[in-house]
Amino acid sequence: GDSVTQTEGQVTVSESKSLIINCTYSATSIGYPNLFWYVRYPGEGLQLLLKVITAGQKGSSRGFEATYNKEATSFHLQKASVQESDSAVYYCALRGGSALGRLHFGAGTQLIVIP
Amino acid sequence: DPKIIQKPKYLVAVTGSEKILICEQYLGHNAMYWYRQSAKKPLEFMFSYSYQKLMDNQTASSRFQPQSSKKNHLDLQITALKPDDSATYFCASSQENTQDTQYFGPGTRLLVL
Numbered sequence: 001g002d003s004v005t006q007t008e009g010q011v012t013v014s015e016s017k018s019l020i021i022n023c024t025y026s027a028t029s030i031g032y033p034n035l036f037w038y039v040r041y042p043g044e045g046l047q048l049l050l051k052v053i054t055a056g057q058k059g060s061s062r063g064f065e066a067t068y069n070k071e072a073t074s075f076h077l078q079k080a081s082v083q084e085s086d087s088a089v090y091y092c093a094l095r096g097g098s099a100l101g102r103l104h105f106g107a108g109t110q111l112i113v114i115p
Numbered sequence: 116d117p118k119i120i121q122k123p124k125y126l127v128a129v130t131g132s133e134k135i136l137i138c139e140q141y142l143g144h145n146a147m148y149w150y151r152q153s154a155k156k157p158l159e160f161m162f163s164y165s166y167q168k169l170m171d172n173q174t175a176s177s178r179f180q181p182q183s184s185k186k187n188h189l190d191l192q193i194t195a196l197k198p199d200d201s202a203t204y205f206c207a208s209s210q211e212n213t214q215d216t217q218y219f220g221p222g223t224r225l226l227v228l
């Protein structure tokens with residue numbers, strides 16, 4: 001079945017430094033999957049950060065970027081300069097090529113930004 | 116104003132009891148979903164509904180029963196509760212259930228003792 005892997009459970013970065021959170025996926029359903037990054041800030045619900053539905057395309061939002069790499073089956077999240085307010089849990093997710101809409105999530109990566 | 120309301124925010128139940136988790140969305144969406152996140156595990160898909168009809172079901176146990184009394188409601192009834200049911204339950208909605216973005220509620224945190 002479809003699955004998403006986030007290898008880092010926690011990432012600690014100093015403010016103004018760059019960030020990369022790794023995400024790889026496996027998609028066995030028919031068609032190309034759609035890929036998403038969701039974020040959960042402390043005390044809040046899950047929010048969509050960005051999504052990319054076409055392989056080879058890049059999504060961006062709030063200074064974050066992620067490129068849908070079909071060959072590497074990756075969708076890493078990057079930011080050039082993090083801020084303390086970026087501290088949150090980031091979830092990579094995949095929606096398979098079928099029309100049923102279910103999302104498969106990675107385990108989440110907690111980002112701690114040190115001022 | 117919150118667009119997806121989940122009630123209650125926290126819930127404590129005893130083993131063997133029954134609880135209903137409430138979800139209402141005010142986004143005008145036609146598809147609604149339930150996901151669950153147990154401790155140390157990723158969010159897992161449970162159910163999806165479209166126009167109040169079940170579209171997809173990943174939950175093996177019949178103890179979990181979605182209930183859609185109105186188009187913008189999708190409640191989750193859980194019977195014969197077990198400690199393993201302890202988790203945060205998230206409701207989500209989307210315009211349809213194909214290419215559209217899913218928006219999530221704040222979750223209901225259930226603890227079964």
